Amino acid sequence: MFLAHGSPMSALGGDDHAAALHTFGRAHRDAKAILIVSAHWQVSKPLRLSAWDRAPLVYDFGGFPQELYQLTYPAPGNPVLAARVAGVLRAEGHDVTPQTDRGLDHGAWVPLRLAWPEAATPVLELSFPFVSPEELFQLGKALRPLRDDGILVAGSGGIVHNLRRVHLDNKQAAVDDWAAEFDAWIAAQVESRNLEKLFAYRSLGPHARLSAPATEHFDPLFIALGAAFPEERVETIFAGFQYGNLSMRSFSFSSARS
Template identity: 40%
Template sequence: MMPAYFISHGAPSLVLDEHEYTTFLKSFADSQPKPKAIALFSAHWESRTQTISQVPDAYETIYDFGGFQDELYQMKYPAHGDKELSDEIGRLFKSHGIDSAVNVERGLDHGAWAILKLMYPDADIPVVSLSVNRYLSNEEQYQIGQALAELREKDIMIVGSGGTVHNLRRVDWRAAQAEPWAVAFDRWLEEKLLAWDTEALFQYRAIAPHAVEAVPTSEHFIPLLLAMGAGDRTRQAKLLHRSYQYGTLSLSCWRFD
């Protein structure tokens, strides 16, 4: 069965960086099963109603950031959509009582294309982009992931793209190592993920150390719960990589088998 993944996308410049995390992502395709298609939840697409992309052709590339290298704004990631998969996702949501809508115009934001360009640079795997809704409970986020779990049996890779520690207000562009509070939060998170302790994870903001600093707003954390929910049947979590950039951004990849 195809694993589900949580993959941090870091700063937009990630796709131009050269460090241990980009090396990991560039080798991802060689070390993990190749999917038939990818269903990807991006922290940078927020909507009150769960929305499913259904582009008729190749995606436009969205540059939803400012002040970075000129080269970034020339990059393209012309992956194609997959209408059949979009329709199937809509049916799965409906069967689980989850309201959804279709968007036929929106391109891929950097939460999607930056990591995909490193992992699958040829853009030869169909992609269905999915929104996140920060106004749902953590349990509801997990249930959305659960609703798509059976796609894994059809070689569909479910990806949540975000960041477990994502505090832009405290970024230090010259930092050589992570802030201690960021590491403490991620270590707590690792313990709960490996134990599949959903009760604690759903309450992370109240009980995890330094949760407010690590997760000042929830949209980047939500994709972790979505990907984890997709792994509910087997409940096996594995940390594939973790490092940090700029002191307050975690670069991690979790696999849910």
């Protein structure tokens, strides 16, 4: 699945996006664990994987209301499961380093808190490297066996994410045409699983460099795509914008597999 985390203010909920994530979370309460790849943990190789007993939080943002820094999300970790994840990745040739000194960044805990507010499901966070879309897809593909174990695999970011263009003074601002066009184009390629076009989105997508001037918020999409099985249907969790051009599009892949 791919979850848009939006602004840190999203953590306060109270909007349609938050309600949609909550509905999705209620339908997936039986998950054994959640492995999330956030736009805010992109680092050079090797991969880093959280291995704590309980997830501490990182308030990796500044200049927001004090209430945001008082929010909690005491989800359990699972070091044994982390070892299983590391083993799956190493079997596919990925070097993985367990890490206990970094908590969940807001790209991870904001959508998780909205979808699973009870914080009862174990959470692991995985970093992602500076590599091509094709390589990120293969990283996601390496995670597929975990889904058969009942683990949800999530990418967290945003299809359109240009902080220089957002209308921060108006959450309900009219949607900019360029953002709507790119978001719709990406949605169509995801729906049809047109990986060739998705891998080349920087040159083929309308207004791609305006919509994703940096790639870190877009990149987790490729990991989510790789983790999906080919026969699964795309299911929209939410589609819409905040602040004029911040895409909140979130989707999952049907788990109805024989």
